[in-house]
Amino acid sequence: MKILITAFEPFGGEKVNPALEAMKLLPDKIGEAQILKLELPTVFKKSIEKVWQHIDEYEPDIVISLGQAGGRACISIERVAINIDDTTMADNEGNMPVDQPIFKDGENAYFSNLPIKNMVEDIKKAGIPANISNTAGTYVCNHVMYGVLYKIHKEKLDIKAGFIHVPFIPEQVVNKPERASMSLENIVKAVEIACRVLVPK
Amino acid sequence: MKILITAFEPFGGEKVNPALEAMKLLPDKIGEAQILKLELPTVFKKSIEKVWQHIDEYEPDIVISLGQAGGRACISIERVAINIDDTTMADNEGNMPVDQPIFKDGENAYFSNLPIKNMVEDIKKAGIPANISNTAGTYVCNHVMYGVLYKIHKEKLDIKAGFIHVPFIPEQVVNKPERASMSLENIVKAVEIACRVLVPK
Amino acid sequence: MKILITAFEPFGGEKVNPALEAMKLLPDKIGEAQILKLELPTVFKKSIEKVWQHIDEYEPDIVISLGQAGGRACISIERVAINIDDTTMADNEGNMPVDQPIFKDGENAYFSNLPIKNMVEDIKKAGIPANISNTAGTYVCNHVMYGVLYKIHKEKLDIKAGFIHVPFIPEQVVNKPERASMSLENIVKAVEIACRVLVPK
């Protein structure tokens, strides 16, 4: 079994991306599953192209993309990706699409086909706050989640895929005393637990 | 050098008190300083009596009281304690004082005489969010902070004292996805750093 | 031109529903448009049935549904409704669907076909905070938004439709000092402005 994990480079003026840091700290094996790690540019289109290439190359059984959701206090497992790019914050190459469909022949939205409720349950059992989120936004995170699910549907691939948003880590909010954060250790643990839900025992 | 750390038993329906858990995990020595630990009842008056007894017995150079500030996202070092008990949430023995002065012959407020700015600076340097708080509330936390500073002023003791409020730990908010929390590891680290500011190098 | 406005009865233990109160205060005409008002039960399925009946009967050009989003601080114009009912809070008849598609033959999501960006712009120009929201949740609000857009798509109706979430009004949060609210006057004004965007000048 192969699980492809993706994470973005830092964006929005941040020096680190907690999702990327977490990905680096994941083990190479979780149970029987091999963990493949892929860093993505925080760039519309290029991010999807890169993850598609690696899906073709690695042939993973599962794709879990990770992203930073600054301001959220808990791990949030995304339920759905919508067919739109819309931002007022430029991506890392200066693109700033407004109300653009990601794929003209795509569905309005794709639901994650990961066992999102079980993931939330198991993460919470480990003492880490988590919930289901009903929006991955309209920036590059939603873009990649949509792009992966679009490919799976169009090519009828037998792949489960979805997205996990993670909070800031404490280092990012030392000067923002009201912003929530989560330790990198707990983020790593949560992602590992989410993977473990998918691995046969 | 002796540092007396106090922390409260759980209250307000919580099963744990992160401040108490943090205190238990502190080392017995920080640099040259001996760390003395004292659990206090979350009860008006009794909490002050107990900490006073131990100040007399231990003759500490420093007293740092710890408390839970559920909802805050960062370590907050309290600046000031005010001469009032006022609550609508009963303490652990059912007391619910309303607008009562803590000591009729006390000053309206006492400022912490700890180096609170340095403490915040050093905690932040370690990557842990922290700030100065200007209110310790009007519940048992403020009560104990006031009680200790009152004794120091009345008896002209050569003791530095103050209060550190700590966030919920993740276990406490697994079902409250919007509430901020901080890992117990970081809370312990922050309190240790705060102590270290006071210890001669 | 006919604009059908819908709003829900109170739910979730609240005595009022600010969206319903706002609807009552809307004028009967906005420019050339006739304003038709419809109260919906906060009940899965029945709410959709009722709004469908009235769409057939009134033949409106526009359907704007209003709902309460307790905790949000601004008017939020919803972008998209997703094909899922999922709640842990019973509706007003005790239904508590979990992960149920609203219509098995529906698309995963429907985008509002209202000019949502213009609505936000004009409401903000009037000094009232507003934004686009990317999730209407998975409770009865999303349910009705989805149901109306589903009918429009299935029957190829020439109707524009969407959903506006409104904050609590101050009366609802007198004992919740940290919860945001908005005056009923501003809510009414915002909905009126949103309608006005749609009315030829």
Added chain:
Amino acid sequence: MKILITAFEPFGGEKVNPALEAMKLLPDKIGEAQILKLELPTVFKKSIEKVWQHIDEYEPDIVISLGQAGGRACISIERVAINIDDTTMADNEGNMPVDQPIFKDGENAYFSNLPIKNMVEDIKKAGIPANISNTAGTYVCNHVMYGVLYKIHKEKLDIKAGFIHVPFIPEQVVNKPERASMSLENIVKAVEIACRVLVPK
């Protein structure tokens, strides 16, 4: 009976100060009480000098100072002012005092001698969220509150005085969709109710 109301000019980059706007809209009489209005510079020291002059000149029975507390969601009646100026945000003349006592011969703190609990109760009865706040901060708001109470204590004046913090008004947060606000109408109403508590019936 004379009630002196003070409010600050805008500060911190804001174009309006909701407290100032509210003061302007207060009636000139509330019951038997004459309402005197005084705009203060958002400047350390000068603000106190100006309010002192007018206390001497007007000989009011009551002084209520108003200030903006951006981010708070409800009217907050301050309980206590502390003897410290401490800011990292310059006042309107560029002063940025750090850990300075306001008056070296002042008490550590002065409690408001207004009937703050009754004020909160009556404002809430009118459907407007309100609470007691235990900190007026360490900026010019606390400074003026402290300055007025200091004068009253030093000169043994028969004056009741205190401070009311008010939220942003909606205009100030049109581009900050997550910040709470309160309509100017409700702010005015709340201040008027607070005054009315003090006026003999």
